[in-house]
Amino acid sequence: MIHRAVLMSMLVGGLALGPCPIAWAGKLGDMRSETQGSSSGGGGSGGSSGSASDSSDSSESGSSGVWSGALGEAMIEAYQETIWRLYTRYPYADGERGFVRIIDPEDESPSGQRLSGTFTLDGAAYSPALGRAGADFELVHRRFGLAFDLSPHLELRPLDALSLGSANALIAVLLLPRCQVYGGVGASFMIDGRVGVGEERVDTAGVNGTARITVLPARPVVLRGRVDFGRLGAAPAVMMRATTGVMIRRFEVFGGYEGRRVGDVVLHGPTVGTRVWF
Numbered sequence: 001m002i003h004r005a006v007l008m009s010m011l012v013g014g015l016a017l018g019p020c021p022i023a024w025a026g027k028l029g030d031m032r033s034e035t036q037g038s039s040s041g042g043g044g045s046g047g048s049s050g051s052a053s054d055s056s057d058s059s060e061s062g063s064s065g066v067w068s069g070a071l072g073e074a075m076i077e078a079y080q081e082t083i084w085r086l087y088t089r090y091p092y093a094d095g096e097r098g099f100v101r102i103i104d105p106e107d108e109s110p111s112g113q114r115l116s117g118t119f120t121l122d123g124a125a126y127s128p129a130l131g132r133a134g135a136d137f138e139l140v141h142r143r144f145g146l147a148f149d150l151s152p153h154l155e156l157r158p159l160d161a162l163s164l165g166s167a168n169a170l171i172a173v174l175l176l177p178r179c180q181v182y183g184g185v186g187a188s189f190m191i192d193g194r195v196g197v198g199e200e201r202v203d204t205a206g207v208n209g210t211a212r213i214t215v216l217p218a219r220p221v222v223l224r225g226r227v228d229f230g231r232l233g234a235a236p237a238v239m240m241r242a243t244t245g246v247m248i249r250r251f252e253v254f255g256g257y258e259g260r261r262v263g264d265v266v267l268h269g270p271t272v273g274t275r276v277w278f
Contacts, residue, residue, distance in 0.1 A: 027126075027127075028153055031263070034262050034263025035204045035235050036234060085143070086101045086103055089113070090278070091252075097219075098216045100176060117278050118137070119276050120134070120274070121273055124271040129157040130156070131153070132152060132153045143172040144169075162193045168208060177216070179213070181212070182212045183211050185210075188228070190205070204233035209229050221244065224242070224245065225241065236262075237261065240259050241256060251274060
């Protein structure tokens with residue numbers, strides 16, 4: 001417990017964002033190597049890969065057109081439905097049974113707001129010597145929104161630091177008073193926090209997909225889940241988190257569990273934090 005308290009106090013103090021003068025190979029070092037493809041195997045025949053890519057060009061372009069058309073139709077349909085959905089000030093506010101209000105199409109001046117958002121500060125402990133702090137921001141106008149998160153990671157033995165984050169465009173696929181589901185795509189990134197003699201910073205980025213759900217079963221409970229998937233540099237990346245929170249006016253205090261995998265490196269542990277809804 002003492003090691004964990006020291007670790008989290010260092011994270012809150014911002015040491016994970018600053019340079020780390022000495023770095024050896026630990027969990028974060030392994031993760032850094034995975035993003036550079038250090039553990040991946042070699043390729044195959046150049047001639048066969050060239051012919052395979054030639055034969056797949058037409059099919060890839062065709063499937064891309066189908067997907068883009070379907071996405072465009074879904075966005076138009078989702079936008080048309082937004083005129084019948086508004087948000088409350090925060091979950092369970094003013095006696096509401098959730099966070100979304102389904103309005104009467106004939107109501108010329110419905111109560112509610114078109115804009116909603118959350119700001120979250122949290123942390124997680126993966127081991128007595130490894131953990132993270134984090135900040136997460138979401139802003140949604142009707143069904144479309146943006147999300148950004150940044151999580152500085154600090155490892156004490158061996159001493160190492162890096163930050164992981166993502167930026168995503170969101171679309172609400174389900175908006176009900178007690179349940180909201182969002183999907184999105186964007187970019188993930190890693191910012192190296194080490195600076196040592198003879199060592200080069202390893203900053204990298206990749207593509208990211210995200211799925212998020214909020215369930216409001218009964219006042220004042222908030223259940224939230226999130227799954228991110230994509231690539232970080234040369235490595236496949238997955239992050240999963242589930243939390244249970246309690247609303248105190250517009251503030252939520254929550255705890256839960258999360259796991260992250262980058263290549264062959266796996267981190268998991270409990271998470272706690274606070275969130276403000278607006």
